[in-house]
Amino acid sequence: xxxxxxxxxxxxxxxxxxxxxxxxxxxxxxxxxxxxxxxxxxxxxxxxxxxxxxxxxxxxxxxxxxxxxxxxxx
Amino acid sequence: xxxxxxxxxxxxxxxxxxxxxxxxxxxxxxxxxxxxxxxxxxxxxxxxxxxxxxxxxxxxxxxxxxxxxxxxxxxxxxxxxxxxxxxxxxxxxxxxxxxxxxxxxxxxxxxxxxxxxxxxxxxxxxxxxxxxxxxxxxxxxxxxxxxxxxxxxxxxxxxxx
Numbered sequence: 001x002x003x004x005x006x007x008x009x010x011x012x013x014x015x016x017x018x019x020x021x022x023x024x025x026x027x028x029x030x031x032x033x034x035x036x037x038x039x040x041x042x043x044x045x046x047x048x049x050x051x052x053x054x055x056x057x058x059x060x061x062x063x064x065x066x067x068x069x070x071x072x073x074x
Numbered sequence: 075x076x077x078x079x080x081x082x083x084x085x086x087x088x089x090x091x092x093x094x095x096x097x098x099x100x101x102x103x104x105x106x107x108x109x110x111x112x113x114x115x116x117x118x119x120x121x122x123x124x125x126x127x128x129x130x131x132x133x134x135x136x137x138x139x140x141x142x143x144x145x146x147x148x149x150x151x152x153x154x155x156x157x158x159x160x161x162x163x164x165x166x167x168x169x170x171x172x173x174x175x176x177x178x179x180x181x182x183x184x185x186x187x188x189x190x191x192x193x194x195x196x197x198x199x200x201x202x203x204x205x206x207x208x209x210x211x212x213x214x215x216x217x218x219x220x221x222x223x224x225x226x227x228x229x230x231x232x233x234x235x
Binding site (some may be wrong): 032038 | 206
């Protein structure tokens, strides 16, 4: 989870305290569609977890990224 | 001789009366002409006042239109800058977005985003040509709900963060 939060905070240039599971990437953290693609790549690189483009298309919140990574890390 | 004098005096009196009559008649005619001219002048003044009032109203309307156009221009300029930023955005680590690299790595994702942008752009054209806004467009307040290509015309309730 920390790696995901760090990757998102670094990419968007926001304080990590704002990167909470319930935060909407677009509405709360002001990301755009390309940011989500870039963050997916950053999270893959940070965690080693592969996220498909279909899975990425359904990501809305920080929690969605965390769930994806956690479900594939186990 | 006395009667000749009377006749002469009578002629002089009649001539005086006739001259006086003609003078008064001419005066009356001049007065009527002056009154007519005066009325025309007053009407002209009223017309000019109306023209000035209309000009003031037109000037105010033009000033309002100019202000509205300026506001629209500023908004569109900002939206254009936002669109430009979308393709050249610098992330929190100072890296400039590279759409080509992204398209190589995640082609389906980039295609989906481009298609969404194209669809939204087409909708912007429809709205600009008079298509009424849908309820969803009217009520959109969140960034995830708006038409990101032209929120100023598509989403009146949206206030950019």
